[in-house]
Amino acid sequence: MPTDALFRRMQQSGRQVRIEFEGRSLNVPADISLAAALLLHDIGHTRESAVNGRPGAPYCMMGVCFECLMEVDGQANAQACLIEVADGMSVRRQRGARDLMIDPQPDQEVVDE
Template identity: 45%
Template sequence: MRLTFDGRALPAEPGQSVGAALTAAGIRSWRTTRIEGRPRGLFCGIGVCFDCLVTVDGRPNQRACLTPVRDGMVLESGGSDG
């Protein structure tokens, strides 16, 4: 399976979450906090927090830890919180 993150092609395995695929590719942070610009990525890994938000196929604020990968998925970093 292949997906793209900010235009970069990444491999993914069936059954992985977006967060797992990004982490396996060495990407640990994909958004920052609005006020202090601190990096955010996976934190709880079970959908309780909102640190892992990512844009998936044009839909912002999707939890990377809960979103299963699919072939051809387009991911974008960005998002921030308050």
């Protein structure tokens, strides 16, 4: 079965945006995911495992595998494959585990019945 009809390059607007990857300025196509933009620049890995430090990189490109976790604009645990690039975006590899930001619940008054 020929597969040529199944795969074709997406049309892009030709517009570029500038992002910062670990202090390095990159020009990337607009209207694509952060993971795709970084793969275009061959950055290697996007994260390091919290368990053993193993490098990980975008794999499924649809938000299932979590191999593309990165720190985006200071927010950890961001899935790069689900985020569209934006001009001025600051991106860093995620190294190890990140704390979850849990909003403390206000003290609840206990009512005796």
